[in-house]
Amino acid sequence: VSVNRPLFDAIFKESDMKTRTIAMGVLMLLTSLGTQADETCNSPYMSKLIKGQEDFVHVLTLGVQGWGDGSDKLVTIDANPASKKYGKVVHSVSMKERGEAHHMGFTDDRRYLWAGGLESNKIHVFDVGSNPAEPKLVRTITDVGAKTGYGGPHTFYAMPGRMLIGMLSNTADKGGITGLAVYNNQGQFVAKYPMPTSQIGGVQGDGYGYDVAINPAKNALLTSSFTGLDNYRRELGAVVGDAAAMKKFGNTMVMWNLKSMQPTQVLSVPGAPLEIRWSLNPGDNWAVTATALTSKLWLVKPKAGDTSGDQWEAKEIATIGDPAKIPLPVDISLTADGKGLWVNTFMDGMTRYFDLSKPEQAREVYAKQTGKQVNMISQSWDGKRVYITSSLLEKWDKTGGDNEQFLRAFHWDGKELKPAFEVDFAKEKLGRAHHMKFSVKADSARALAAPAAPMAVARAR
Amino acid sequence: MQVAHPARRRVLLATLAAVATGARAAADPTQPLAPRMDFVPLRAGTYTLQRIQTCPDAMLVDAAARRVSLRELTTGKITLLSFFYTYCTDPWGCPFAYATLTGLRDSLLTDPALARRVRFVNISFDPTHDTAETLRLYAGKLHANPQFEWRFTTAATMGQLLPLLDSFGQDVAVTHDAQGKPTRIRNHMLKMFLVDPQGMVREIYSLNFLQQPVLLNDIRTLALEAGRL
Numbered sequence: 303v304s305v306n307r308p309l310f311d312a313i314f315k316e317s318d319m320k321t322r323t324i325a326m327g328v329l330m331l332l333t334s335l336g337t338q339a340d341e342t343c344n345s346p347y348m349s350k351l352i353k354g355q356e357d358f359v360h361v362l363t364l365g366v367q368g369w370g371d372g373s374d375k376l377v378t379i380d381a382n383p384a385s386k387k388y389g390k391v392v393h394s395v396s397m398k399e400r401g402e403a404h405h406m407g408f409t410d411d412r413r414y415l416w417a418g419g420l421e422s423n424k425i426h427v428f429d430v431g432s433n434p435a436e437p438k439l440v441r442t443i444t445d446v447g448a449k450t451g452y453g454g455p456h457t458f459y460a461m462p463g464r465m466l467i468g469m470l471s472n473t474a475d476k477g478g479i480t481g482l483a484v485y486n487n488q489g490q491f492v493a494k495y496p497m498p499t500s501q502i503g504g505v506q507g508d509g510y511g512y513d514v515a516i517n518p519a520k521n522a523l524l525t526s527s528f529t530g531l532d533n534y535r536r537e538l539g540a541v542v543g544d545a546a547a548m549k550k551f552g553n554t555m556v557m558w559n560l561k562s563m564q565p566t567q568v569l570s571v572p573g574a575p576l577e578i579r580w581s582l583n584p585g586d587n588w589a590v591t592a593t594a595l596t597s598k599l600w601l602v603k604p605k606a607g608d609t610s611g612d613q614w615e616a617k618e619i620a621t622i623g624d625p626a627k628i629p630l631p632v633d634i635s636l637t638a639d640g641k642g643l644w645v646n647t648f649m650d651g652m653t654r655y656f657d658l659s660k661p662e663q664a665r666e667v668y669a670k671q672t673g674k675q676v677n678m679i680s681q682s683w684d685g686k687r688v689y690i691t692s693s694l695l696e697k698w699d700k701t702g703g704d705n706e707q708f709l710r711a712f713h714w715d716g717k718e719l720k721p722a723f724e725v726d727f728a729k730e731k732l733g734r735a736h737h738m739k740f741s742v743k744a745d746s747a748r749a750l751a752a753p754a755a756p757m758a759v760a761r762a763r
Numbered sequence: 764m765q766v767a768h769p770a771r772r773r774v775l776l777a778t779l780a781a782v783a784t785g786a787r788a789a790a791d792p793t794q795p796l797a798p799r800m801d802f803v804p805l806r807a808g809t810y811t812l813q814r815i816q817t818c819p820d821a822m823l824v825d826a827a828a829r830r831v832s833l834r835e836l837t838t839g840k841i842t843l844l845s846f847f848y849t850y851c852t853d854p855w856g857c858p859f860a861y862a863t864l865t866g867l868r869d870s871l872l873t874d875p876a877l878a879r880r881v882r883f884v885n886i887s888f889d890p891t892h893d894t895a896e897t898l899r900l901y902a903g904k905l906h907a908n909p910q911f912e913w914r915f916t917t918a919a920t921m922g923q924l925l926p927l928l929d930s931f932g933q934d935v936a937v938t939h940d941a942q943g944k945p946t947r948i949r950n951h952m953l954k955m956f957l958v959d960p961q962g963m964v965r966e967i968y969s970l971n972f973l974q975q976p977v978l979l980n981d982i983r984t985l986a987l988e989a990g991r992l
Contacts, residue, residue, distance in 0.1 A: 409932070410932070410952070410969065411932050411933075411934040411952065412934070413934065461967075462954060462967035462968060462969045462972060463815055463816070463931075463932050463954070463956075463964070463967035464813075464815055464967070484813060486815050486816045487816075487932045488816060488932075490816065492813050492814065492815055493813050493814075518798065518799075518971040518972050518974075519798070519799035519800060519801045519802075519971075520801050520802050521802045521804070521977075522802075559805065559810075561804070561805050561810055561977070562805055562809070562810035562811075563813075564810075584799075585799075587801060611801065611802060611803065612802065612803075
């Protein structure tokens with residue numbers, strides 16, 4: 303029978319309750335047995351998810367004057383151990399300008415990779431789906447400032463058919479008061495939403511923005527807060543030495559109603575809460591973040607004792623290194639089961655692993671210095687491969703011999719990070735290595751043009 | 764009709780298990796479960812849906828083998844549009860969409876005035892197999908129900924369908940077997956597009972967002988927006 307409607311009629315419409323329950327149980331069991339997926343840092347709501355071994359790691363780099371053409375780049379590295387080019391740069395595409403390239407994110411169909419320039423206020427869109435080995439720059443969105451009044455497009459979070467963008471700054475005073483922008487997948491502006499500056503739920507909003515992350519089961523959007531262009535484009539030492547500048551960092555997270563895109567609660571999370579990761583473990587409704595300036599891990603979870611089901615609370619759960627030394631936690635990566643968390647601290651070059659099996663009792667169980675400066679950290683879905691890059695921001699990276707620029711790949715066996723390969727971005731003159739995304743060689747949608755096996759049409763009943 | 768006879772029940776379950784096993788390769792690997800909904804949805808009309816994109820136009824063929832423009836099928840009413848193929852067996856793909864749509868239709872029919880302002884449009888990924896005759900088989904009595912407009916269509920050729928898929932950002936790929944030959948499995952992300960009567964896409968749902976009460980409220984919100992509910 304090649305028409306399946308009657309079968310599912312039988313399941314959903316015509317069978318008795320017991321049969322229906324058993325049948326759906328069989329379906330869910332068999333489907334869950336096949337569960338494998340992509341790396342854990344993306345929006346999880348996209349297609350063509352990587353089931354196992356990634357073929358390529360794409361690294362977004364900030365251009366360095368005198369290194370090649372000096373422009374920002376998307377660099378592609380072969381990451382499949384079975385390949386003869388394993389660990390080698392196989393492609394790079396220049397943006398023909400230096401605009402503080404920073405973070406990137408796939409569209410929900412995983413065909414296009416959007417990359418933001420924190421200084422240029424532009425979004426470069428790369429076609430990765432057609433040939434992941436050779437991404438192509440296909441579009442540059444230049445109207446972000448004009449359409450939104452915001453600046454510094456930071457986080458690119460796939461929603462169905464559109465991209466939710468967490469911004470850092472604004473075009474008026476280059477400070478940290480900013481908002482969220484939504485563009486459709488064709489690159490057209492859809493909407494903007496200001497970060498709250500009023501008091502909501504008893505906590506004062508500060509208007510700052512950074513990361514965005516969605517929990518559809520709770521209709522919840524969670525955002526975090528950093529600082530504006532006037533700080534992130536200034537030398538780090540000068541910022542730290544300027545008491546007024548140090549006051550211009552975010553100290554809040556905001557919970558939004560995703561459907562209405564209205565803020566519903568401001569949470570006090572002092573010290574610039576940055577990356578947000580919702581637990582992807584089915585049934586979980588908590589998220590974790592790290593605060594850059596205060597060096598803490600925070601948990602955001604449903605408020606204890608709340609019966610309305612829509613109140614949240616933020617709770618400090620762990621200390622990262624010695625906060626007095628400002629180790630500057632800059633990126634986190636949550637395991638797929640929500641039971642472990644990698645944390646990179648920029649200043650001391652440390653990569654730490656926290657046991658989150660009891661999220662409110664998080665504890666550090668492993669630490670290793672992986673560089674003189676480290677920033678982003680990404681892991682494969684199975685957690686067996688961990689990738690680390692070096693650059694934070696052009697003006698905040700270390701100088702001299704400490705200014706290493708690399709991608710380092712590691713194997714993780716649950717006990718030790720063991721080096722797999724390394725790409726020296728300084729030696730290759732490819733720029734400051736920042737954000738990473740994975741891809742695989744995939745069937746092309748164009749293969750649809752090829753006829754499938756002949757099949758008979760049978761009348762079901 | 765009840766599937767009460769034990770033998771028939773065993774056949775159904777055995778068939779279902781076989782279907783599910785075969786479907787594992789096509790299932791979206793991170794979406795193994797039905798969408799959770801741990802919240803009370805906002806009341807209809809208390810929020811504004813984004814204006815995401817203009818619905819593209821294309822010439823389609825319906826289950827009666829008539830040529831019909833997509834614009835005609837996406838204007839004048841609130842339209843819930845989705846792509847499918849009739850022999851899809853991914854439990855969280857087309858069959859789940861079908862269950863969602865039939866449930867939603869039943870809810871809408873409790874409010875006939877609203878139901879008359881809504882249509883469902885299904886467009887097949889596979890014009891080669893899903894001919895008008897096959898679409899009629901699949902649709903059964905759904906497409907001929909005067910109480911509710913539910914249209915089943917496809918493009919005349921694959922070449923005409925691909926630009927439409929691109930315009931909607933609807934991914935789909937043929938899964939190949941170990942020998943590299945194309946199989947019957949079309950791996951695709953389940954998406955539904957809610958289109959207002961002016962032909963503007965106002966919401967897009969993938970599996971995690973396919974929560975029936977939310978869909979119903981979004982449809983009511985668009986109806987209220989037009990000021991005639």
